[in-house]
Amino acid sequence: MDARMTVGLLGGGVIGGGWAARFLLNGHDVRMYDPDPQASRKVAEVLANAKTAMQALLTADLPAEGTLELVSTPEEAATGVVFVQESAPERVDLKRALLATADRVAPPEVVFASSTSGLLPTLLQSDMRHPERLCVGHPFNPVYLLPLVEVVGGERTAAATLDSAVEVYRSLGMEPLRLRKEIDGFVADRLLEALWREALWLVEDGVATVSEIDDAIRFGAGLRWSFMGTFLTYRIAGGEAGMRHFMAQFGPSLQWPWSRLTDVPELDDELLETIVTQSDEQVGGASARELERLRDGCLVAVLQGLRGQGFGAGRTVSAYEDRLRGAGS
Numbered sequence: 001m002d003a004r005m006t007v008g009l010l011g012g013g014v015i016g017g018g019w020a021a022r023f024l025l026n027g028h029d030v031r032m033y034d035p036d037p038q039a040s041r042k043v044a045e046v047l048a049n050a051k052t053a054m055q056a057l058l059t060a061d062l063p064a065e066g067t068l069e070l071v072s073t074p075e076e077a078a079t080g081v082v083f084v085q086e087s088a089p090e091r092v093d094l095k096r097a098l099l100a101t102a103d104r105v106a107p108p109e110v111v112f113a114s115s116t117s118g119l120l121p122t123l124l125q126s127d128m129r130h131p132e133r134l135c136v137g138h139p140f141n142p143v144y145l146l147p148l149v150e151v152v153g154g155e156r157t158a159a160a161t162l163d164s165a166v167e168v169y170r171s172l173g174m175e176p177l178r179l180r181k182e183i184d185g186f187v188a189d190r191l192l193e194a195l196w197r198e199a200l201w202l203v204e205d206g207v208a209t210v211s212e213i214d215d216a217i218r219f220g221a222g223l224r225w226s227f228m229g230t231f232l233t234y235r236i237a238g239g240e241a242g243m244r245h246f247m248a249q250f251g252p253s254l255q256w257p258w259s260r261l262t263d264v265p266e267l268d269d270e271l272l273e274t275i276v277t278q279s280d281e282q283v284g285g286a287s288a289r290e291l292e293r294l295r296d297g298c299l300v301a302v303l304q305g306l307r308g309q310g311f312g313a314g315r316t317v318s319a320y321e322d323r324l325r326g327a328g329s
């Protein structure tokens with residue numbers, strides 16, 4: 001998989017553009033289909049940001065950049081490629097039809113992956129002639145910097161498909177997490193949605209503003225999450241007795257009413273307006289691309305710091321650099 005590949009991308013928005021950057025900067029050629037006439041400009045802007053970030057992050061040279069070709073049908077994007085990554089809007093009917101269309105022209109050995117944030121692969125593969133080749137490869141934004149990609153199969157997915165997808169993602173410097181079973185929302189978005197629901201309630205109840213809620217994460221637990229996650233952090237919080245003590249000390253509080261997770265706040269106009277207004281105040285007029293560059297710079301700093309520790313995502317970056325050096329020598 002380290003050799004130059006040609007891959008097909010279906011959809012070139014936030015996530016498809018990120019995939020384009022990830023593949024191109026790893027020296028692979030990309031054939032992309034997106035009906036948006038602005039897709040070419042948007043992908044070029046994402047690629048420019050990605051290049052800046054990857055060059056700042058890595059101590060190893062990236063291979064010569066691949067070429068991007070925008071094509072006008074999904075069939076063209078799935079022709080002459082070894083791997084197809086679908087990143088179209090999160091609508092099951094649209095994705096099913098798109099995958100079935102591309103599936104009709106690609107030889108059976110071509111692996112298909114969907115970037116869906118939470119739709120079941122069993123549903124997505126249901127109209128395909130070769131359902132065994134479809135899995136979910138759920139990435140995180142920005143795809144070119146964050147290593148995690150959740151890999152999930154459906155009822156009819158072949159084990160070899162999952163193996164191939166894992167191999168492709170690993171060759172791109174990513175950290176594939178192979179899920180044991182399919183479930184709506186997979187693992188990461190289940191966790192994120194729990195936090196998101198709670199955050200919406202805190203705004204709805206007037207407890208905190210959007211920027212205060214962000215502060216509550218970024219000055220505290222968010223820093224720990226970026227390298228140890230929840231379980232390892234809590235084990236350490238249990239002191240010398242570890243997890244057993246932590247569970248004994250904080251287990252009972254789970255029975256107290258600390259959470260409104262079982263309810264969903266109604267997303268009426270008033271709540272929407274509050275969130276949007278507070279969010280606008282929070283960014284003070286910065287554009288989307290400016291915010292992306294700020295985010296990328298911070299992520300590069302975190303990843304470089306973690307690389308120095310040889311831990312978590314820092315270890316993934318080191319392994320990727322070793323791979324790049326090996327491929328270049």
Ligand SMILES: NC(=O)c1ccc[n+]([C@@H]2O[C@H](COP(=O)([O-])OP(=O)(O)OC[C@H]3O[C@@H](n4cnc5c(N)ncnc54)[C@H](O)[C@@H]3O)[C@@H](O)[C@H]2O)c1
Binds near residue numbers: 013118138139140
């Ligand atoms: N945004 C995120 O943070 C994020 C993270 C992980 C996964 N995802 C998933 O990635 C997928 C894409 O999300 P996004 O955030 O990039 O959305 P987006 O709206 O930014 O991009 C979707 C793109 O698909 C294009 N499109 C529309 N119809 C199409 C079709 N028939 N064929 C091909 N392309 C088509 C649109 O023109 C647009 O450019 C979704 O399944 C989403 O759940 C999003």
